[in-house]
Amino acid sequence: MRDINVSELTNAVKKLVMDANYYIPKDIRDSLEKAYKDETSQSAKSILQMILKNHDISREKKMPLCQDTGVAVFFIDIGQDVHFVGGDFEDAINEGVRQGYIEGYLRKSLVNDPVIHRVNTKDNTPAIIYPRIVPGEKVKIVAAPKGGGAENMSEVKMMKAADGIEGVMDFVVERVKKSGGNPCPPVIVGVGIGGDFEMSALLAKKALFRNIGERNSDPEYAEIEKELLNRINALGIGPMGLGGKTTALEVFIEYMPCHIASMPVAVNLNCHATRHKEIIL
Amino acid sequence: MAEYRLETPLKDEDIEKLKIGDTVYLSGVIYTARDAAHKRLVDLIKDGKELPFDIKGAVIYYVGPAPAKPGYPIGSAGPTTSYRMDPYAPVLLDNGLKGMIGKGPRSKEVIDAMVRNKAVYFAATGGAAALIALSVVSAEVIAYEDLGTEAVRKLVVKDFPCIVANDMYGNDMYKEGVEQFIKRGKI
Numbered sequence: 001m002r003d004i005n006v007s008e009l010t011n012a013v014k015k016l017v018m019d020a021n022y023y024i025p026k027d028i029r030d031s032l033e034k035a036y037k038d039e040t041s042q043s044a045k046s047i048l049q050m051i052l053k054n055h056d057i058s059r060e061k062k063m064p065l066c067q068d069t070g071v072a073v074f075f076i077d078i079g080q081d082v083h084f085v086g087g088d089f090e091d092a093i094n095e096g097v098r099q100g101y102i103e104g105y106l107r108k109s110l111v112n113d114p115v116i117h118r119v120n121t122k123d124n125t126p127a128i129i130y131p132r133i134v135p136g137e138k139v140k141i142v143a144a145p146k147g148g149g150a151e152n153m154s155e156v157k158m159m160k161a162a163d164g165i166e167g168v169m170d171f172v173v174e175r176v177k178k179s180g181g182n183p184c185p186p187v188i189v190g191v192g193i194g195g196d197f198e199m200s201a202l203l204a205k206k207a208l209f210r211n212i213g214e215r216n217s218d219p220e221y222a223e224i225e226k227e228l229l230n231r232i233n234a235l236g237i238g239p240m241g242l243g244g245k246t247t248a249l250e251v252f253i254e255y256m257p258c259h260i261a262s263m264p265v266a267v268n269l270n271c272h273a274t275r276h277k278e279i280i281l
Numbered sequence: 282m283a284e285y286r287l288e289t290p291l292k293d294e295d296i297e298k299l300k301i302g303d304t305v306y307l308s309g310v311i312y313t314a315r316d317a318a319h320k321r322l323v324d325l326i327k328d329g330k331e332l333p334f335d336i337k338g339a340v341i342y343y344v345g346p347a348p349a350k351p352g353y354p355i356g357s358a359g360p361t362t363s364y365r366m367d368p369y370a371p372v373l374l375d376n377g378l379k380g381m382i383g384k385g386p387r388s389k390e391v392i393d394a395m396v397r398n399k400a401v402y403f404a405a406t407g408g409a410a411a412l413i414a415l416s417v418v419s420a421e422v423i424a425y426e427d428l429g430t431e432a433v434r435k436l437v438v439k440d441f442p443c444i445v446a447n448d449m450y451g452n453d454m455y456k457e458g459v460e461q462f463i464k465r466g467k468i
Contacts, residue, residue, distance in 0.1 A: 043454075050412055051408060051409055053409070054412040062350075063350065063356065063410075063414065064356070064357045064410065065357070066359055066408045067344065068345075068361070105349070107348065107357075120430075122429070148361075149361065149385075149407065181384060181455055182364065236460075240404060241384075241385060241386065241458075241459075242444065242446065243458025243459050243461055243462045245462070271408055272408055
């Protein structure tokens with residue numbers, strides 16, 4: 001059994017949300033540089049050039065890559081031999097978010113009530129936290145701040161087994177096509193298949209944070225990922241939707257077993273400023 | 282595709298020469314507003330009340346900036362998605378608004394209102410928020426401070442980079458840019 005004071009969680013979260021918003025992950029950067037070289041249209045090239053220059057400015061000046069610094073989403077793997085002491089687990093995470101968003105000059109983008117009042121909570125809390133108990137005595141925290149523009153273009157569909165893989169692929173491609181320039185393409189496309197209604201959406205979200213080029217370990221799903229990426233990039237939506245070769249940088253599928261009657265499929269889109277940062281305590 | 286440097290407020294002769302795909306560097310005063318502020322502006326017009334800024338020839342930028350760090354006029358300030366303002370934009374255009382800056386396609390109603398009123402929609406690069414912030418010279422909240430990041434701000438900008446996405450002739454770069462790509466691919 002290992003004791004971890006929750007103040008360690010607060011400090012880790014504070015640093016993670018700031019770093020995730022200032023520094024673009026290297027795999028995304030490399031992929032956007034490649035897209036810049038590949039594009040031939042003038043507007044696509046100039047947009048990608050601005051995006052790359054923006055990475056440099058963010059890093060140098062510690063200014064957020066995007067003004068939408070997102071809702072603070074955390075995937076936290078907790079070793080089953082860890083014992084948190086010194087306070088409440090969720091409060092500690094939220095305190096880290098509060099400190100990070102205030103001290104890091106990040107935008108507070110949450111309203112207290114979704115429909116009636118919509119008053120800003122002023123400190124970007126509450127965070128969205130997905131804890132999971134795993135073997136061991138370590139804690140892994142992945143911070144994945146998620147902007148509203150791409151999230152709004154996401155969808156869950158309860159499909160039929162008879163729809164088959166063709167049906168799934170058509171749904172994914174159609175979702176990206178309908179989204180056009182709204183989710184800030186080039187996008188990352190996260191696809192969750194199976195589980196149940198909400199698990200498919202969670203799988204789609206988790207899929208977004210795989211590294212560029214890292215295919216599904218199942219060769220059949222890996223092929224589908226590649227085919228989907230080709231189909232999506234043939235749509236011609238391009239950077240910011242103004243036309244071009246690069247509509248998506250990647251398509252990632254996560255799947256799991258599901259009920260004999262069901263085939264839930266979720267598509268979660270992320271913008272070209274796909275931010276994530278992790279730490280192990 | 283041409284490149285222009287324009288000063289706000291925009292005049293008809295500025296807008297008449299703009300075509301989709303043109304690069305524009307805007308300088309002068311622009312105003313910020315998102316969904317919540319748009320609702321209030323449109324309510325004021327409906328009630329026959331005065332707006333917090335002169336809308337004749339004005340340009341509205343759809344943005345909710347990040348807080349300014351010490352020594353900077355504004356924090357990161359890239360565009361938000363424009364379709365959420367589509368229900369309000371035609372009323373503002375009919376009252377003299379000449380330009381909008383945002384990201385993503387507009388509805389037919391907004392495009393028709395742009396043609397009707399000789400107005401233009403500029404696409405800024407979403408996610409290039411730190412870069413765009415550097416073109417902001419000064420920022421001042423002029424209305425709806427209670428909305429926080431969504432308040433109406435008066436920005437003075439210098440060479441704010443954008444692309445003409447909808448011109449006053451009814452052309453739509455979100456449609457034509459994609460169609461051109463598909464056409465090229467098939468040749």
